[in-house]
Amino acid sequence: MRALVCSEITDDLTGVEVSEVATPDPGPGEVRIRVKATSVNYPDLLLCQGNYQLKLEPPFTPGMDISGEIDALGEGVVGFARGDSVVGGMRYGGFAEFAVVSVQGLQRKPDNMSFAEAAAYSVAYLTAYVALVRRANLQAGETLLVHGASGGVGMAAVELGKLLGASVIATGGSDLKLDAVVAHGADSVINTQSGFKDEVKALTFGRGADVIFDPVGGDVFDESVRCINFEGRLLVVGFTSGRIATLSSNMPLIKGFSVLGVRAGEYGRRFPERGVENLEQIWQWAREGKTRPHVHAELPLDQAVEGFHMLQRREVVGKLIIRPDA
Numbered sequence: 001m002r003a004l005v006c007s008e009i010t011d012d013l014t015g016v017e018v019s020e021v022a023t024p025d026p027g028p029g030e031v032r033i034r035v036k037a038t039s040v041n042y043p044d045l046l047l048c049q050g051n052y053q054l055k056l057e058p059p060f061t062p063g064m065d066i067s068g069e070i071d072a073l074g075e076g077v078v079g080f081a082r083g084d085s086v087v088g089g090m091r092y093g094g095f096a097e098f099a100v101v102s103v104q105g106l107q108r109k110p111d112n113m114s115f116a117e118a119a120a121y122s123v124a125y126l127t128a129y130v131a132l133v134r135r136a137n138l139q140a141g142e143t144l145l146v147h148g149a150s151g152g153v154g155m156a157a158v159e160l161g162k163l164l165g166a167s168v169i170a171t172g173g174s175d176l177k178l179d180a181v182v183a184h185g186a187d188s189v190i191n192t193q194s195g196f197k198d199e200v201k202a203l204t205f206g207r208g209a210d211v212i213f214d215p216v217g218g219d220v221f222d223e224s225v226r227c228i229n230f231e232g233r234l235l236v237v238g239f240t241s242g243r244i245a246t247l248s249s250n251m252p253l254i255k256g257f258s259v260l261g262v263r264a265g266e267y268g269r270r271f272p273e274r275g276v277e278n279l280e281q282i283w284q285w286a287r288e289g290k291t292r293p294h295v296h297a298e299l300p301l302d303q304a305v306e307g308f309h310m311l312q313r314r315e316v317v318g319k320l321i322i323r324p325d326a
Helices: 042-049 115-119 122-135 152-163 175-183 197-203 219-227 250-255 264-270 272-287 301-312
Strands: 002-006 016-020 030-039 065-073 085-089 098-102 106-108 143-146 167-172 188-191 209-214 228-236 258-261 295-300 319-323
Touching: 002 301, 016 301, 030 085, 030 115, 042 301, 065 098, 065 115, 085 098, 085 115, 085 122, 115 295, 115 319, 122 152, 122 209, 122 228, 122 258, 122 264, 122 272, 143 152, 152 167, 152 175, 152 209, 167 175, 175 188, 188 197, 197 219, 209 219, 219 228, 228 250, 264 272, 295 301, 301 319
Parallel strands: 143 167, 143 209, 167 188, 209 228, 228 258, 295 319
Antiparallel strands: 002 016, 030 065, 030 098, 030 319, 065 085, 085 106
């Protein structure tokens, strides 16, 4: 089968290319999926650059979110059959024509979603759910500030924030991208090219945001500290800016806020029962049509590396999809 293989860790992704590899066989409790769509997530890029918390020795195939049809069943698998349309989650291995997934990480594809939308859903919405519900305990009536709101995870946070009854302020560096965020429910948007703290303070009548969702880090984190409400919760989701910010401990002391780390996958591994509940909830909302990811574009497997570069250049609004079956 054809797969995207990282044979060398490099910053410029020159060690990543499409290659012929052996088709995997499912083991006990696993299924093999003929992949229809795989979403591009920022951790995929970081894995290939050696900058992610999970370190893999090359060669390996990145890819966390897939959708497709079951092609083969491993021993002991019940409740699924060949040909079923499903969504699978894994830590890596998804950018390939076939992928093996544990049934524990398997969901039936909602009928109201395309394969591309289904592949775009799990990582983004699970991250947003764990951040807003499990870590920040976001309440109806609170103000949520979402940075990087035109990205896949940011858009998911905007949607879930509105679903949970919050007032949502979304930020980004492009008016055109922010138009798409408004369409996904944001109450207010701020172009961050000239900063954002003063406008956040104005929109919240001087109080600041109750919860801040920050997948950007760097300067955005620094300025977020200046516009957070007393007893606010500042969520550290990632560092797409490339700089990991530091914080003087007197700031949370004086301003009375908390800084909370978010690792959605690790949360589920440490608390398996809650992990199951998290997935059940986000997929229930998907089946009910209450949430829907925004798909920026669909590319064939041969253009996957270019897709990674599009993510690096911040050209993607929502999620980018790779079609191994194209």
